[in-house]
Amino acid sequence: MTTRTVTWTxxxxxxxxxxxxxxxxxxxxxxxxxxxxAAQAQVLSAAELxxxxxxxxxxxxxxxxxxxxxxxxxxxxxxxxxxxHLLARDDLPMWTGALTSIPDSxxxxxxxxGLTAARTEQIIAAIADALTDVHLTTDELTEAxxxxxxxxxxxxxxxxxxxxxxxxxxxxxxxxxxGVLAFAPNKGRRxxxxxxxxxxxxxxxxxxxxxxxxxxxxxxxxxGHFARWLAAPQGWARQTFASLAGEGRIEPVRYEGDTAWxxxxxxxxxxxGPRGVRLLPYFDAYAIASQPxxxxxxxxxxxxxxxxxxxxxxxxxxVDGTVAGVWHLKRSRKRIAVTVEPIGAALDRTATRAELSAxxxxxxxxxxxxxxxxxxxVLVGPHA
Numbered sequence: 001m002t003t004r005t006v007t008w009t010x011x012x013x014x015x016x017x018x019x020x021x022x023x024x025x026x027x028x029x030x031x032x033x034x035x036x037x038a039a040q041a042q043v044l045s046a047a048e049l050x051x052x053x054x055x056x057x058x059x060x061x062x063x064x065x066x067x068x069x070x071x072x073x074x075x076x077x078x079x080x081x082x083x084x085h086l087l088a089r090d091d092l093p094m095w096t097g098a099l100t101s102i103p104d105s106x107x108x109x110x111x112x113x114g115l116t117a118a119r120t121e122q123i124i125a126a127i128a129d130a131l132t133d134v135h136l137t138t139d140e141l142t143e144a145x146x147x148x149x150x151x152x153x154x155x156x157x158x159x160x161x162x163x164x165x166x167x168x169x170x171x172x173x174x175x176x177x178x179g180v181l182a183f184a185p186n187k188g189r190r191x192x193x194x195x196x197x198x199x200x201x202x203x204x205x206x207x208x209x210x211x212x213x214x215x216x217x218x219x220x221x222x223x224g225h226f227a228r229w230l231a232a233p234q235g236w237a238r239q240t241f242a243s244l245a246g247e248g249r250i251e252p253v254r255y256e257g258d259t260a261w262x263x264x265x266x267x268x269x270x271x272x273g274p275r276g277v278r279l280l281p282y283f284d285a286y287a288i289a290s291q292p293x294x295x296x297x298x299x300x301x302x303x304x305x306x307x308x309x310x311x312x313x314x315x316x317x318x319v320d321g322t323v324a325g326v327w328h329l330k331r332s333r334k335r336i337a338v339t340v341e342p343i344g345a346a347l348d349r350t351a352t353r354a355e356l357s358a359x360x361x362x363x364x365x366x367x368x369x370x371x372x373x374x375x376x377x378v379l380v381g382p383h384a
Contacts, residue, residue: 005254006220006262008295010269012321015218015290017270020054021278021318029055029064030073034088037210037217038095040283040312041076042084043383049281051086052366060366069185075196076183078176081231084183092198094213096179097206102232109170113157122149123171128180131195135184141193142166208244212263218289220253220260225291256292274321277347277355279363282383283312287323297323301343307382314382317356319346328378329363329371336369341378 016022019035032054033039041047048061055063068074068086075092079085079099087095108114115123123145130136130144145168146154156164175181184194200206214226227237241261244250250261280287288311290296297306301323307313317325317340324346330337338360342348347356357373364371 003252003254003259004267006260006267006269008256008292009273009321010271011220011255012290012296013270013272013274015286016274016278016321018217019286020056021286022274022276024054024056026056028073029059029067030088030090033074033086034091035217036285037091037213037289038079038085038087039285040079040083040288041086043282044076046282046284046315047086049363049366050284053279053281053362058365060368062368077181077196078173080229082173089196089198092179092196093201094206094209096177096198097201097203098210099177100200101203101207102230103236109158113167113170115167115170119149119152120171120174123153123168124175124178124180126153127168127171127175128178128195131181131193132197133195135187135192135194137187137190137192139190142168207240208247208249211240211244212249214289215250215261215263216266218291219262219266220255221291222255222258222260225260229289256295276318276320277352277359278318279315279327279359280318281315284316287316288312295322299344304341304343312383314378317342317347319352322346326378328380331367331369334369336364336367336371337374338363338371339374339376339378341376347375 013022020032025032029051033051036054039047039050045061048064051064052059052061064074068076073089074086075089076084076086079087079095126145126148127141129148130141136144142154153168154166157167158165158169172181179198179200180195181193182196184192186192201209211226214229215221223237223241224234226241227234230237241250245252245261249264251264251267252259253262253267287296293311294302297311305314305316305323305326314326315328316323317327324344325340325342327338327340340347340356347353360371360373
């Protein structure tokens with residue numbers, strides 16, 4: 001059987017269409033987040049913008065916030081790469097099953113700081129119990145864990161930004177990946193947590209589903225692309241893809257001179273390339289997950305829009321599916337001032353500038369503000 005060839009342009013067009021970046025989709029915030037797989041949310045306002053920009057019908061950030069904190073169809077928790085993400089609640093069983101299947105490659109804590117396997121399980125059980133049906137701040141959760149385990153869990157032994165954290169904090173990501181910890185609405189300015197009450201899917205099935213979903217959202221892709229996106233070991237990812245290929249769940253294609261993979265039966269791609277201008281905020285899923293990165297960030301865009309090779313640290317302007325600028329917004333009450341810095345000549349066309357202005361207005365609509373646009377140099381550095 002002849003292996004089909006897929007170009008970057010075709011892949012790019014399909015990814016944009018499936019995520020509402022070609023034409024906005026009339027679906028829920030949870031559904032579009034699921035289509036993205038996850039929305040990175042270490043800057044929550046950026047995640048709200050990322051989701052809402054993909055939705056039609058004049059949806060604003062309020063709809064995303066309501067889905068998160070009122071309806072509960074979105075969950076804020078630790079997702080891929082150990083970073084904070086918005087995930088669709090219906091996807092939590094898959095995510096928790098898949099994330100716990102990744103081999104542990106974390107640096108080990110010194111003996112005086114670290115936890116035994118038994119004590120780790122004690123803390124996980126304590127977190128699950130303490131957070132069931134309640135919202136607790138970090139201090140309140142520390143007290144609840146210590147009550148259920150012992151003072152050792154609260155010992156201030158972990159180096160932190162301005163002091164030390166209690167010992168149990170090294171289990172935070174694992175507790176989230178086990179499905180017993182997620183973020184709750186802040187209590188004032190204090191971060192709060194709750195138990196999302198999800199049962200992780202069996203690991204092998206969860207991982208298989210995640211790979212298939214990833215390839216549907218961002219494929220064709222190699223196992224290396226998947227490993228980098230998930231911050232997982234390359235060898236483990238290769239074995240995972242080989243196993244799924246053997247089961248007939250994924251199939252090979254030729255993609256930009258390499259062998260890559262698509263989900264079985266999902267090998268149709270548009271013939272034409274993407275068109276139009278889009279503004280993507282900090283840490284947008286498309287900018288982070290789309291590969292090959294040197295085609296998404298061509299030529300000088302790589303130097304200007306990637307921070308040390310890392311995507312997402314700058315908001316980017318897409319023209320016909322590739323990065324053609326960076327941008328920044330400054331908020332002042334109900335107004336936003338947007339500065340766009342072009343990279344290359346893609347934004348020089350009159351029609352393209354008109355599309356850019358329309359996109360700025362859409363950003364303002366999402367943020368429930370009025371906007372001004374300046375084309376010039378963005379002086380703000382990359383987000384950490």
